[in-house]
Amino acid sequence: xxxxYVAILHLQTVFLLGIETLAVLGHAPTSExxxxxxxxxxxxxxxxxxxRCWWSTGSFQNLSQPGALxxxxxxxxxxxxxxxxxxxxxxxxxxxxxFNKTYTxxxxxxxxxxxxxxxxxxxxxxxxxxxxxVHPDPPIGLNWTLLNVSRSGLHFDxxxxxxxPPSADVKTGWMTLVYEVHYRxxxxxxxxxxxxxxxxxQSIFGLHTNKEYEVRVRCKMRTFRNFGDFSESxxxxxxxxxxxxxxxxxxxxxxxxAIAVAILLILVIFxxxxxxxxxxxxxxxxxxxxxxxxxxxxxxxxxxLSSILSSHPxxxxxxxxxxxxxxxxxxxxxxxxxxxxxxxxxxxxLLGVGAQLGSSHGLGVKDDDSGRASCYEPELPEADPDTLAxxxxxxxxxxxxxxxxQSNLSATTAGGxxxxxxxxxxxxxxxxxxHRPESRPLVQTQLSTHSWINMDFYxxxxxxxxxxxxxxxxxxxxxxxxxIPVEKKEGQDAQxxxxxxxxxxxKKAEGKKRFQLLIVTPEEGAYTSEVDAxxxxxxxxxxxxxxxxxxxxxxxxAKKISQEACQQLGGPTGDYQSPYxxxxxxxxxxxxxxxxxxxxxxxxxLLLNPTTTVTATPAxxxxxxxxxxxxxxxxxxxxxxxxxxxxx
Amino acid sequence: xxxxxxxLFVLLLxxxxxxxxxESAPICAHGHTGCHSPTLSDLFDRVIQHSARMHGLSxxxxxxxxxxxxxxxxxxxxxxxxxxxxxxxxxNGKENAQRLAREELTEVILKLLAAWRDPLSQFHRxxxxxxxxxSISGNKALEMSDMVHQLKNGVEKVAxxxxxxGMISNSLMSLSSTEALAPHSASSEARSMSDYxxxxxxxxxxxxxxxxxxxxxxxxxxxxxx
Numbered sequence: 001x002x003x004x005y006v007a008i009l010h011l012q013t014v015f016l017l018g019i020e021t022l023a024v025l026g027h028a029p030t031s032e033x034x035x036x037x038x039x040x041x042x043x044x045x046x047x048x049x050x051x052r053c054w055w056s057t058g059s060f061q062n063l064s065q066p067g068a069l070x071x072x073x074x075x076x077x078x079x080x081x082x083x084x085x086x087x088x089x090x091x092x093x094x095x096x097x098x099f100n101k102t103y104t105x106x107x108x109x110x111x112x113x114x115x116x117x118x119x120x121x122x123x124x125x126x127x128x129x130x131x132x133x134v135h136p137d138p139p140i141g142l143n144w145t146l147l148n149v150s151r152s153g154l155h156f157d158x159x160x161x162x163x164x165p166p167s168a169d170v171k172t173g174w175m176t177l178v179y180e181v182h183y184r185x186x187x188x189x190x191x192x193x194x195x196x197x198x199x200x201x202q203s204i205f206g207l208h209t210n211k212e213y214e215v216r217v218r219c220k221m222r223t224f225r226n227f228g229d230f231s232e233s234x235x236x237x238x239x240x241x242x243x244x245x246x247x248x249x250x251x252x253x254x255x256x257x258a259i260a261v262a263i264l265l266i267l268v269i270f271x272x273x274x275x276x277x278x279x280x281x282x283x284x285x286x287x288x289x290x291x292x293x294x295x296x297x298x299x300x301x302x303x304x305l306s307s308i309l310s311s312h313p314x315x316x317x318x319x320x321x322x323x324x325x326x327x328x329x330x331x332x333x334x335x336x337x338x339x340x341x342x343x344x345x346x347x348x349x350l351l352g353v354g355a356q357l358g359s360s361h362g363l364g365v366k367d368d369d370s371g372r373a374s375c376y377e378p379e380l381p382e383a384d385p386d387t388l389a390x391x392x393x394x395x396x397x398x399x400x401x402x403x404x405x406q407s408n409l410s411a412t413t414a415g416g417x418x419x420x421x422x423x424x425x426x427x428x429x430x431x432x433x434x435h436r437p438e439s440r441p442l443v444q445t446q447l448s449t450h451s452w453i454n455m456d457f458y459x460x461x462x463x464x465x466x467x468x469x470x471x472x473x474x475x476x477x478x479x480x481x482x483x484i485p486v487e488k489k490e491g492q493d494a495q496x497x498x499x500x501x502x503x504x505x506x507k508k509a510e511g512k513k514r515f516q517l518l519i520v521t522p523e524e525g526a527y528t529s530e531v532d533a534x535x536x537x538x539x540x541x542x543x544x545x546x547x548x549x550x551x552x553x554x555x556x557x558a559k560k561i562s563q564e565a566c567q568q569l570g571g572p573t574g575d576y577q578s579p580y581x582x583x584x585x586x587x588x589x590x591x592x593x594x595x596x597x598x599x600x601x602x603x604x605x606l607l608l609n610p611t612t613t614v615t616a617t618p619a620x621x622x623x624x625x626x627x628x629x630x631x632x633x634x635x636x637x638x639x640x641x642x643x644x645x646x647x648x
Numbered sequence: 649x650x651x652x653x654x655x656l657f658v659l660l661l662x663x664x665x666x667x668x669x670x671e672s673a674p675i676c677a678h679g680h681t682g683c684h685s686p687t688l689s690d691l692f693d694r695v696i697q698h699s700a701r702m703h704g705l706s707x708x709x710x711x712x713x714x715x716x717x718x719x720x721x722x723x724x725x726x727x728x729x730x731x732x733x734x735x736x737x738x739x740n741g742k743e744n745a746q747r748l749a750r751e752e753l754t755e756v757i758l759k760l761l762a763a764w765r766d767p768l769s770q771f772h773r774x775x776x777x778x779x780x781x782x783s784i785s786g787n788k789a790l791e792m793s794d795m796v797h798q799l800k801n802g803v804e805k806v807a808x809x810x811x812x813x814g815m816i817s818n819s820l821m822s823l824s825s826t827e828a829l830a831p832h833s834a835s836s837e838a839r840s841m842s843d844y845x846x847x848x849x850x851x852x853x854x855x856x857x858x859x860x861x862x863x864x865x866x867x868x869x870x871x872x873x874x
Contacts, residue, residue, distance in 0.1 A: 173863070
């Protein structure tokens with residue numbers, strides 16, 4: 001900063017000194033011309049070889065005659081520090097002093113003074129260097145050529161060409177010129193300025209057809225600041241070629257194409273909405289209980305339930321379990337006898353027992369495995385499932401030797417597993433532990449032989465867990481029929497190991513016993529079919545229930561065991577599946593298997609077969625009945641009101 | 649590969665544009681085989697381009713200086729103190745330059761370039777101390793001082809080429825002699841100059857060098873119109 005100020009100070013000092021040396025008269029020249037006094041108007045050079053100075057007299061009119069004002073100049077490095085008068089006062093132009101080549105020195109500083117005629121007054125003084133006052137002449141020969149026209153015919157480009165001013169010696173390189181092109185629309189007031197161009201041509205882009213443009217050019221010395229005058233303007237005009245036929249359809253095509261594509265997209269999106277939603281927002285799998293989603297049960301999506309259950313790994317050995325169906329069928333009679341012996345209650349008994357027992361939420365059968373099927377859903381609000389459960393338990397009790405025939409449920413529970421407060425969806429109230437495939441045939445056969453009411457009570461056990469739980473499958477009625485032969489086979493296989501220990505037989509029996517279980521209600525759906533309810537309410541005799549459950553292939557002692565097994569709580573062997581025992585985690589709507597729901601009332605209660613007679617005996621019509629589709633079975637629960645309307 | 653080739657090409661172009669120096673291309677002396685010897689015209693073109701760039705830099709710096717340090721620029725031109733190169737007799741007009749002998753003209757150019765090497769480096773150093781000047785100006789100053797040195801080398805090579813081709817006599821003084829002729833006062837004068845004066849003087853002298861080179865080329869290469 002200090003240096004800078006010093007430099008400025010030094011400069012000013014130098015300047016003053018220089019002026020002093022130059023000023024012969026010793027008058028300090030004023031930087032500003034006196035107001036309206038004679039002063040220099042401009043000094044400029046056109047080709048960097050000569051220069052001129054002009055002055056005006058100002059308001060001093062008495063100095064307008066020639067000779068009244070005189071110009072003196074001083075060159076920087078002149079040998080004699082004398083002011084020399086203007087070498088040439090131009091005659092044709094007033095108040096002009098012309099310095100020709102001999103008097104012009106480039107790269108030297110000049111000072112010119114405007115003095116009065118008597119040289120006693122210096123009106124004005126200017127100092128400059130010639131190269132700094134060069135204003136080149138305007139370029140000449142400006143014209144334009146059409147470069148191209150846009151495809152739409154609305155725009156065009158031109159190439160403007162010109163020649164350097166003849167006075168500027170660009171050939172030898174004495175002057176290096178750069179050019180600046182301006183253009184504007186005819187009626188516009190603003191000029192468009194293009195970049196400096198060293199060459200002598202400039203292209204102008206983006207001009208509109210049917211519009212007139214004005215183009216002009218000027219130049220200046222490169223690295224210097226002073227522009228010369230503008231050249232003469234030229235006018236550019238290109239009329240539009242009427243080629244609309246080529247552009248119009250193209251535009252239309254584009255517009256319509258865009259609209260069509262948009263419509264297509266919308267259609268696709270709307271038609272594939274669901275799929276797109278799945279793709280874009282894949283549904284987060286809700287936490288599933290092992291088994292069936294109870295929501296499905298509530299809403300009656302039987303097909304989905306069936307598919308789920310069928311795909312469930314637990315149910316894979318279904319095929320295997322279908323064999324017992326066959327066996328079961330064959331053992332029908334024996335089962336019936338056994339059932340009587342065991343005292344397993346028929347449906348009627350069950351119903352009666354159930355009525356006595358009442359609801360029992362606490363029917364906690366040993367539910368140590370998930371394969372158990374319970375006849376009721378503890379969470380069921382309705383009493384029917386509970387009664388059914390009670391019936392189940394009662395059934396077991398009846399058959400249990402160790403248990404009182406009419407023992408209450410609590411005893412049963414005591415003998416068996418402790419009450420399972422756990423709201424496992426399906427419990428096995430009957431402590432029949434075994435989940436033998438043979439039980440399957442029992443059940444299935446019962447289903448087939450007995451009325452389809454029995455089917456309602458029982459759900460197909462699709463698997464038996466190792467701990468003895470039974471897992472029921474919401475097999476359709478049709479499937480039940482299919483399984484019959486398979487079950488038979490299974491039952492036969494079960495027959496093979498005759499030498500099995502008693503336990504196994506017990507298991508078998510128990511498994512069969514399970515068939516007597518009234519339903520396997522789904523874990524949370526807690527379905528009971530109307531039929532089941534009917535049984536409960538009407539006291540339909542299920543004399544054969546337990547008997548039937550006993551596979552005929554089992555030896556008589558086994559039958560007894562089976563009786564016991566029927567009563568026992570909790571089955572150890574858990575490999576087989578009792579088709580009527582649902583695994584706790586697997587909610588199975590037994591109703592869906594075996595009952596045809598004809599209608600659903602407003603309270604989401606099932607209306608099953610209202611037309612069929614209530615007292616219809618379980619004649620061997622179950623088969624056709626089984627085959628009946630049960631579409632809207634799992635719509636809701638049975639309400640007590642509907643019990644009376646059961647088509648049994 | 650296309651991308652690489654294109655980038656290489658662009659890079660090459662940039663390099664060529666920036667370094668239009670004589671030394672950037674191998675100049676084969678005495679007609680050595682194996683290297684492409686540029687013609688005198690090419691050499692002149694390079695040198696002229698270089699000098700034009702140098703002059704542009706000096707002009708920019710000068711206007712920056714004027715703008716920032718002397719805002720109250722009055723209309724009266726300045727008569728500065730003499731530049732330190734005033735001892736060098738230079739033709740002050742086109743005809744004068746054209747009338748001057750080629751050797752002398754070349755010599756003048758070389759003298760001018762030699763005289764400015766030290767002052768410019770001094771200027772660059774003093775510029776660095778100025779806090780007000782931007783780094784861009786500082787870079788310009790540095791580039792300018794480098795350019796002077798490079799231009800001098802280039803002109804020397806041109807002179808060698810001209811001597812080789814017999815266009816000028818061998819009476820051209822050597823480089824060292826040109827520098828030796830500089831009076832000692834010149835260097836001291838240069839040191840005492842202010843930055844602004846220095847810039848003003850260099851702007852003028854670089855313009856001289858550019859024009860002299862153009863005139864020289866026109867005379868030597870004898871293009872049409874010269």
